[in-house]
Amino acid sequence: MQPRLSVITVVYDNVKDIERTMLSVLNQTYPHIEYIVIDGDSNDGTAEVIKKYESRLAHFLSEPDRGIYDAMNKGLTLATGDYVLFMNSGDELYEPETVTEVFEASPSADIYYGETEMYDRNWKSLGQRRHEAPETFSWESFKYGMSVSHQAIYIRRSLTEPYDLRYKYSSDIDWIIKAAKKASSIVNVHMYVAKYLVGGMSKKKHLASLRERFAIFTKYYGLIPNIFNHGVIAANLAWYFFRHRRTND
Numbered sequence: 001m002q003p004r005l006s007v008i009t010v011v012y013d014n015v016k017d018i019e020r021t022m023l024s025v026l027n028q029t030y031p032h033i034e035y036i037v038i039d040g041d042s043n044d045g046t047a048e049v050i051k052k053y054e055s056r057l058a059h060f061l062s063e064p065d066r067g068i069y070d071a072m073n074k075g076l077t078l079a080t081g082d083y084v085l086f087m088n089s090g091d092e093l094y095e096p097e098t099v100t101e102v103f104e105a106s107p108s109a110d111i112y113y114g115e116t117e118m119y120d121r122n123w124k125s126l127g128q129r130r131h132e133a134p135e136t137f138s139w140e141s142f143k144y145g146m147s148v149s150h151q152a153i154y155i156r157r158s159l160t161e162p163y164d165l166r167y168k169y170s171s172d173i174d175w176i177i178k179a180a181k182k183a184s185s186i187v188n189v190h191m192y193v194a195k196y197l198v199g200g201m202s203k204k205k206h207l208a209s210l211r212e213r214f215a216i217f218t219k220y221y222g223l224i225p226n227i228f229n230h231g232v233i234a235a236n237l238a239w240y241f242f243r244h245r246r247t248n249d
Contacts, residue, residue, distance in 0.1 A: 003108075004032045005099060006058075006081030006157065010071040011050075011089035012040035017197065019049050020123075024092035024195075026056055030099035034058040034081050038071045046089075069163035069171045076162060083112075084157045086172075090197035091151045102154060102189050110183035112154040113137055114193035121199065135188060139180035143221050146173055146213075151194035155179045167216065169209035174216045 007025050011018050025035050039047050039062040047062050054060050059078045065071040072086060087093060094117070102112050115133045118126040134147050141147050150172045159179040163171040180186065 003082035006034045006079035006084045008036045008075035010038045013042045013044045014089040015045040017090040040065045073162045092195040094192045105189040106187040109185045109187040111186040114189045116149045116152045170212040
């Protein structure tokens with residue numbers, strides 16, 4: 001029996017991108033998708049775009065929230081699928097066959113994950129994320145950086161918990177680690193599964209996001225190992241930009 005997937009899109013005042021995101025979900029060939037859209041009471045026309053497709057949605061909620069993770073928690077509360085995937089406004093499922101191919105990769109995994117392609121505001125491809133998806137993934141995989149994006153990870157819903165609202169910018173990292181600690185089967189599907197629009201809230205509040213990430217990693221990996229791991233992260237970042245500059249010279 002094919003599993004049911006709950007796809008949750010959260011949005012606030014993003015009339016420019018919401019339709020593109022929704023169509024990437026609604027046009028999937030996979031037949032067992034429960035699509036939930038949570039709008040934070042937008043006033044730029046976003047809700048009107050969503051209503052064009054309301055008959056094809058399992059749930060559409062438009063009301064004020066306390067931030068992106070509060071909105072994501074509302075989606076989780078409504079979800080009834082075997083698995084859950086967050087595809088926030090501006091991002092896309094990679095191809096119409098993506099969900100079908102993810103579940104064909106292996107039966108009954110606790111978590112499926114894949115690769116992400118980045119796009120700029122003009123929807124021009126920037127290529128693969130700097131943090132490539134690791135060949136194998138566990139709850140310890142984030143110690144050198146967030147190597148799997150939340151758009152590219154399908155998690156068995158029974159393993160998930162509400163997002164911790166103490167974190168304003170990086171609660172998705174904490175959420176994925178918690179689920180991965182409970183997982184017994186994690187499958188790399190070895191393909192691109194998502195398109196990611198760069199420049200989200202964690203980028204706009206970059207320093208605050210980095211502080212939260214450091215606190216989250218310290219909680220799970222310990223302070224001294226986390227300090228060492230951040231040295232590795234800094235070295236890898238410097239090497240990445242050095243190689244990138246050499247390539248462009």
